[in-house]
Amino acid sequence: MQVKEYKPLIVAFCCNWCSYAGADLAGNNRLNYPAEVKIIRVPCSCRVNPMFILRAFQRGADGVILCGCHPGDCHYTSGNYFTRRRMAMLFSMLDFLGIERERTRVEWVSAAEGAKFAATMTEFAEQVAALGENKRLEDLRCKK
Amino acid sequence: MQKITKEQLTEKAVSLLRDGTVTHVLGWSAGEFDYDITPAVFSDEASLRKSFVWNDFCGANFSKYLVSKTRGIEGKLLVFLKPCDTYSFNQLLTEHRFDREKVYAIGIPCEGMADIDKVKAICGDGISSVNCDGEKLLVQSIYEDAPISVSPSDVLAERCVNCKSKKHVAYDELMGEDGDVLDSARFDEVSRIEAMSPDERFLFWQNELSRCIRCNACRDACPACTCEVCVFNNPRSGVENKSPANNFEEQMFHIIRAFHVAGRCTDCGECSRVCPQNIPLHLLNRKFIKEMNECYGEYQAGETVGSKSPLTDYTLEDLEPGEVFDRGDINA
Numbered sequence: 001m002q003v004k005e006y007k008p009l010i011v012a013f014c015c016n017w018c019s020y021a022g023a024d025l026a027g028n029n030r031l032n033y034p035a036e037v038k039i040i041r042v043p044c045s046c047r048v049n050p051m052f053i054l055r056a057f058q059r060g061a062d063g064v065i066l067c068g069c070h071p072g073d074c075h076y077t078s079g080n081y082f083t084r085r086r087m088a089m090l091f092s093m094l095d096f097l098g099i100e101r102e103r104t105r106v107e108w109v110s111a112a113e114g115a116k117f118a119a120t121m122t123e124f125a126e127q128v129a130a131l132g133e134n135k136r137l138e139d140l141r142c143k144k
Numbered sequence: 145m146q147k148i149t150k151e152q153l154t155e156k157a158v159s160l161l162r163d164g165t166v167t168h169v170l171g172w173s174a175g176e177f178d179y180d181i182t183p184a185v186f187s188d189e190a191s192l193r194k195s196f197v198w199n200d201f202c203g204a205n206f207s208k209y210l211v212s213k214t215r216g217i218e219g220k221l222l223v224f225l226k227p228c229d230t231y232s233f234n235q236l237l238t239e240h241r242f243d244r245e246k247v248y249a250i251g252i253p254c255e256g257m258a259d260i261d262k263v264k265a266i267c268g269d270g271i272s273s274v275n276c277d278g279e280k281l282l283v284q285s286i287y288e289d290a291p292i293s294v295s296p297s298d299v300l301a302e303r304c305v306n307c308k309s310k311k312h313v314a315y316d317e318l319m320g321e322d323g324d325v326l327d328s329a330r331f332d333e334v335s336r337i338e339a340m341s342p343d344e345r346f347l348f349w350q351n352e353l354s355r356c357i358r359c360n361a362c363r364d365a366c367p368a369c370t371c372e373v374c375v376f377n378n379p380r381s382g383v384e385n386k387s388p389a390n391n392f393e394e395q396m397f398h399i400i401r402a403f404h405v406a407g408r409c410t411d412c413g414e415c416s417r418v419c420p421q422n423i424p425l426h427l428l429n430r431k432f433i434k435e436m437n438e439c440y441g442e443y444q445a446g447e448t449v450g451s452k453s454p455l456t457d458y459t460l461e462d463l464e465p466g467e468v469f470d471r472g473d474i475n476a
Contacts (some may be wrong), residue, residue, distance in 0.1 A: 049269075050400065054400065055396070058383075070368075071460070072460070074214060078458065082458055084458070084465065085192070085462055087439070088462070088465040089406060089436065089455070090403060091468065092469065093432065094399070095342070095469060096431050097345060097346065097349045098343060098345035098347070098348070098349060137395065139385060140296075141382065142382040
């Protein structure tokens with residue numbers, strides 16, 4: 001019997017104006033990044049409700065990364081500053097509850113940083129793969 | 145400090161009802177047992193004299209009741225507020241959740257409320273009555289002939305042991321003396337948990353949260369949780385009810401609830417008081433308060449009306465989420 005190789009499922013929330021365009025650039029430049037990274041486009045990193053992140057974990061994501069414009073470059077002037085505070089608080093709470101801190105990350109990726117996008121995703125996927133499956137935050141009621 | 149009596153409060157309420165300052169009184173009435181006091185609205189003198197109660201078990205934070213009880217009444221509602229309730233009172237005013245004009249608030253001193261579980265730990269089950277009139281609590285059990293005398297300081301509720309303030313931050317009138325903001329050790333327990341390894345922390349919280357029966361009492365009692373429709377009532381979310389598993393399944397409810405009130409939580413401790421499973425939910429809120437104090441400057445929700453919570457504000461030099469982890473890393 002062939003054992004299926006474990007590939008982590010990673011959800012990446014990317015802001016429409018910077019990081020999503022950065023992902024696009026990575027594709028245009030033929031840069032590889034892991035196929036297990038599933039991108040969800042959001043209008044601004046500030047759109048990401050902490051519940052989205054927990055929901056992704058509940059439904060079986062192994063890692064969640066949130067990408068937005070660099071601080072100061074937000075299309076809506078200040079959205080990512082709010083994100084920064086919010087995610088700092090959410091992640092420290094997850095840490096407080098004993099969830100591995102390597103499963104979550106916030107990264108600022110601009111539209112010109114296709115290479116950074118690909119490198120970040122590759123590195124994050126490896127980091128999550130090393131942790132293995134997410135057992136602590138999954139919720140069997142919500143898994144399809 | 146002179147302890148305030150039930151008679152003083154009743155007389156005050158009756159005189160205000162008589163002169164027409166208020167038309168309704170939000171107070172406490174007896175429940176099935178002496179220790180499960182129920183909030184109630186009185187609108188006439190007779191019922192006040194008959195059912196009004198004030199003792200060491202009147203822990204309920206009345207601020208939240210103002211949201212629903214001031215609706216649809218003519219005239220003013222009299223409310224008695226303990227110091228910690230006044231913080232929630234201000235916070236709800238900041239959020240425009242009730243009409244200040246419809247409320248007549250009387251600040252009353254509080255020496256800390258009793259926790260019936262601590263009483264039971266001393267006196268055992270089968271408590272038939274508790275007399276709170278004297279210096280000590282006289283607990284009558286069905287198994288004993290004479291009542292057991294218990295010192296109130298031995299059975300203080302957890303939130304009162306670490307009381308943050310005896311100062312009233314909002315009132316129309318004050319009965320008794322006003323106290324001061326206290327320098328409490330309320331973050332000690334949070335620090336103790338932070339010092340554990342991640343696996344220990346997970347086991348600690350798995351043990352606590354797996355007891356959750358999703359009765360939603362913490363949400364219903366919380367003065368910061370005043371949404372008319374709650375996201376957790378969504379029947380399609382998959383997490384509306386208690387899961388049959390007994391694991392860590394209700395984590396999302398508690399994390400999101402703590403996050404939802406982060407920056408607005410006044411640390412009144414109602415969530416832990418009402419929890420039938422005795423889950424220390426206030427620790428989640430205190431963790432957020434502690435983090436925000438450390439990262440974004442000291443902030444006490446409800447201290448003034450109209451203050452801005454750290455999560456609705458920002459500076460250009462805020463810490464990055466990764467740096468918050470690394471800041472004085474206790475687990476490195």
